[in-house]
Amino acid sequence: MVRMELIASNPPRRNILFEPFEYEFFIRGLVSATIVGGVCGLLGVYIVLRGMSYIGHGLSHAIFGGAVVSYVMSLNFYVGATIWGFLAALLINLTTRHRPTVGADAAIGIVTTASFAIGIALISRARTFTRSFDAALFGDILGVGNDDLIAIVVVSVLVVFVVFLSYRQLLFTTFDPDVARFFGIATGWVDALFSLALAGTVVISMQVLGVTMIAAAIVIPPIVARLATDSFHRMVLISVATGAAGGFIGIYLSWFADISSGATVVLVDVAAFVCVFTWSSFRGRNIRLGGSFGSTHA
Amino acid sequence: MLHPVPHLTDAGGPIVKFEDVTAGYQNEPAIRDVSFEISTGDFVGILGPSGSGKTTILRTILRDTRLFGGAVHVAGGVSPARSRVAYVPQLETVDWNFPVTVEEVVLMGVQGHRFWPWPTRSERARAQDLMDRLSIGEFAKRHIRRLSGGQQQRVFLARALAHDPALLLLDEPTNGVDIRTRDEILHLLDELNHQGITIVLTTHELNAVAAHLPWVICINETLIAAGSPSDIFTSEILMATYGAEMPVLEYQGLTLVAEQPHHFGQHADANGEGLKDGAHGADRIQSTSEEHLV
Secondary structure (H helix, E strand, O other): OHHHHHHHHOOOOOOHHHHHHHOHHHHHHHHHHHHHHHHHHHHHHHHHHOOOOOHHHHHHHHHHHHHHHHHHOOOOHHHHHHHHHHHHHHHHHHHHHHOOOOOHHHHHHHHHHHHHHHHHHHHHHHOOOOOOHHHHHHOOHHHOOHHHHHHHHHHHHHHHHHHHHOHHHHHHHHHOHHHHHHHOOOHHHHHHHHHHHHHHHHHHHHHHHOOOOHHHHHHHHHHHHHHHOOOHHHHHHHHHHHHHHHHHHHHHHHHHHOOOHHHHHHHHHHHHHHHHHHHHHHHHHHHHHHOOOOOOOO | OOOOOOOOOOOOOEEEEEEEEEEEEOOEEEEEEEEEEEEOOOEEEEEOOOOOOHHHHHHHHOOOOEEEEEEEEEOOOOOOOOOOEEEEOOHHHOOOOOOOEHHHHHHHHOOOOOOOOOOOHHHHHHHHHHHHHOOOHHHOOOEHHHOOHHHHHHHHHHHHHOOOOOEEEEOOOOOOOOHHHHHHHHHHHHHHHHOOOEEEEEEOOOOOOHHHOOEEEEEEOEEEEEEOHHHHOOHHHHHHHHOOOOOEEEEOOEEEEOOOOOOOOOOEOOOOOOEOOOOOHHHHHHHHOHHHEO
16 A cells, blocks of 8 residues: 555656665665565574474564563563563473473463463553554564664674574584483573574564564475475575575565565465475475485384 | 403493482482492493383483482593583484484584584584494485484484594484394494493393393392393393393303293183193293203
8 A cells, every 4th residue: 555655656667676676665674574584584494393383473472462561661672572582482492391291382372372461461451552553463564664674684693693603502402402411512501592582583573574474484484495405504594595585575576466565475485385395295206206215214 | 243342340440430329300210229330441231121210320321310319420520521421312212304414413413613504624524534434424415314224323323423422322222123233233332342432322132232242230220230141141130120030041152031932812820820721932942941041
């Protein structure tokens, strides 16, 4: 709808494909979505391989509670929501590691809905929450301001830095958490650092994708990558590329289709998944017939 | 058959010493009042039935259990990283769908202080050297699922060796593998032991594994016996360890254990002795190998 208004007030350009790049807010949105898509793809690899695919969905709800709390306590949204999300992620990790009988899915369900409920309860008391519900739920790419973009860039750089620094430790802890300890890896610290990175990523993703779409941006790129490769480091690269491309193409297409940016990004990711799934099924069938691939686990 | 180094009691002092150790998980001890010593250069098998506390002993060496009483001494310090203890888990616990190649698994064990996520040239060279040493170098880029059981065990051995261990702990390394692979693994471990690495493994396989080792610790919550198989493979000790009658016999210099044959669907008589009908397999074993019985 915003696009229609802009077109009405601006005469058409010569090349319609480059038209959106005339607008600063679009470029901000495009850069934000590309960065957020890539970072979600990066952390998503670890989340999917830890069997915690729904943590993105849960944390985005939990952080909604944190956003309300930071508003009520007059804290900066990014700081308050990240701390809240970090504590929620830490609680989920601790519960999963130390009480395996609870299970990751149940821990995510309990902690995040409790956090969401706290947010709702506080809103119903305060009744003056100024952040838009629609923007929080479905994302508002056009509302990404310079401050938001700076926050997105800073958090993304920090997340990439954390993953770079602890690549081996994160991989070992994800692959074999019990044994990693015996090789001198401080798995508790690795989990805590990862939880902090995840909370920060979900917070910066809220503005771009919205609470309801974050889970897809975290889960789909790594699944696409997993279907494409058996190597961990290649999975990381493909997942980041898929996430970033999904963000870029999604926002670009949303301009022309004039639909929600978050939904378009997710639909592009889904399209990538369908393509790779079909390709891998075809390849799998051919290769099974050829007998040069497939499980030979004795 | 292996050619084991004898138990080296005074070779280099104890690398592991348990003094009246009671340890377990949460509020429940899994082993009680266990005392033993493992000397530097030993090749030791911890033997016992399922749930007897074999894995608990390994995890207690690794400081991963709750210590209710006693003292554990591991040469080199408290931290497993500092004391150069490496652990090879049971293959059953590995996630075979995890996207990871042979080289990536081995590199997990290589401790470096790199900034970039990718390994340095020297780390890669070390990993390749270990893979070549264990004859899996050609599979470096292959997914771990696409290997045979013996090759998979070598991958995790290579990861452990990348840690440069003085003490190597293996949890049921021959579980679920075929006879050839089992022999392959035992010979490989024997080679590593001859290169100076102290090896402690758990097993419930009496003849296939434990009988070939120079030193065996029998456990069933408490320590039943420790010694060479020829000394401790007696019907009494095996009865105390497994709670079952096990005739012991000698074959080509090895002390082996026979199982009492089961006669499913046939019932013991009123006194609980013998069988009402059918072949008395136990009697047959006794009669054919009577001259070899210990």
